[in-house]
Amino acid sequence: MAVWLFMKKWFRSHVFRLSNRNLLILSLLYVVISWLLLKASGEQSLTNEFSTFIYYLMVTASTVGYGDYSPSSDAGKWVIVLFVIPGGLSLFAALLGRIASGAIEYWRAGILGKRRVRVENHILLLGWNGQRTTHLIRMLQHEEEGKRPIVLCSRSDIENPLPGEINFVKVTSYTDSQQMKLAKVSQASCIIVDNLEDDITLSASLYCANINPDAHLLAYFKDDALGHLLSQHCPKAECIPAVGAEMLAKAAVDPGSSALHQELLASTRGMTQYSTCYPANESETSVESIFTFIKKKYQATLIAMDIGNGIELNPDLERKVPAGSKLFYIADERIDSFDWTSMNKEK
Incomplete structure (x- = not known):
């Protein structure tokens, strides 16, 4: 009884659980057993040439059935009916299911930001601020017109907001070297850092400047003091200050000037x-x-x-x-x- 339980447990964990390795082993066994059974049945025309055998096996196992090759003996016909077709259909279903699930997992990894992006000379955007970030991406797309790909890297719990249009990478920290490799910081030509917290913007900017000192680094700060601090450590960095108060003061003195400022900054009209x-x-x-x-x-x-x-x-x-x-x-x-x-x- 103990031996039976052991064998049952082994088969369940190694055979019935179709890992990629087990699926490959079963496919090889299927090919070898099919050849041996057809050879034993006297089907010399199907087994003498390897290419003919593989072609016939694939056509028959998939039930396509072109009819240019067929068994001539009764034993060969029973081998096809009882083993080749049932086994082939099972393996085909397993293989197609594995390929489909793999493709879906690969696509989902890109949507969830878990896959390394395959770009270079790209615009890397660090931070997610909802509609403001989406608007920023739209303006960049209008300006670039396909010249440089855009990669969004975010700590927020989101999926790719524009799948098919931009690349997306999700990280837990903008200073984690292993995670940031997915966004290819070292190969970006422009890095834009825009976060809700200035301290995160500062640390991310310093990290990116150290990894890729040749990139055009832009950082948006609400606190001008932190912007000056970044400029002292990274003279090449371009710090963008918050101009809300300035625009309010200017509009108070010159009514309508805020609309002019927005028009000058808008890139889509x-x-x-x-x-x-x-x-x-x-x-x-x-x-x-x-x-x-x-x-x-x-x-x-x-x-x-x-x-x-x-x-x-x-x-x-x-x-x-x-x-x-x-x-x-x-x-x-x-x-x-x-x-x-x-x-x-x-x-």
């Missing part, structure tokens, strides 16, 4: 703000030349520039613009490339 660089290989020019050139040719308006000493709003027309300067303009859409050579030829 109307004119909005962009930046470009005046090439280093071009000769020095004036603000008036650039202003007139981009207005006539591109319907864009120059609003500021940065020659290395900070942003200068509404510069004088006589102001000189050296090569390598950063220019800020507003336009309906981002201008991919300016024909600066033609501007300098016209002077």
Whole structure:
């Protein structure tokens, strides 16, 4: 009795539980036993050539039945009826079920953020703030137009909010090296850190700056002091301050100015703000030349520039613009490339 219970327990744990290994072993046994039974039945035409045998076995076991090969003996027919077809159907069902469940698990792992993303040179967004994050992603999609993939990495208990459009990774900590490898921090070209808590934003920004110092790092802070602290440790980081109070004060003095600010920042409609660089290989020019050139040719308006000493709003027309300067303009859409050579030829 003890032996029977042991055998029953062993079969239940090793055979009836169809692991991938057991399924492979059963498939091999099915092929070998089928060949031996057909060989013993005298079906030489089906067993002499391995490719013919495998082809016949697959066609018969799956009940497709093309009819180009068939058993010629009574014993062979009984082997097909009693073993090949029933065993083949069972294995086919098990294999198809395993493949389907594996595909579903793989898809669910992506939805739940448990799978390593297969991207590079991507925009990595750390943090989830509901509709604000969704709106941010929509604006990034409009700006990028498929140029760089977007990866959302979140500590919140959510699933991928935009499946099929963005990649998603769920972590418990933005400083856990094993979990953050799933988001490929080291291969991101731009990292945006936006969390409800500034201390989490600070720690995540410091971690990302250490892992990928060449990435364009953006961090949103409600407390300007923490933004200054990050700038001291990571001079390349761009800290975005909360501007709600400033916008309220400006709207109180200049009614309607808040709508203008929102329009300048919006990237999905109307004119909005962009930046470009005046090439280093071009000769020095004036603000008036650039202003007139981009207005006539591109319907864009120059609003500021940065020659290395900070942003200068509404510069004088006589102001000189050296090569390598950063220019800020507003336009309906981002201008991919300016024909600066033609501007300098016209002077």
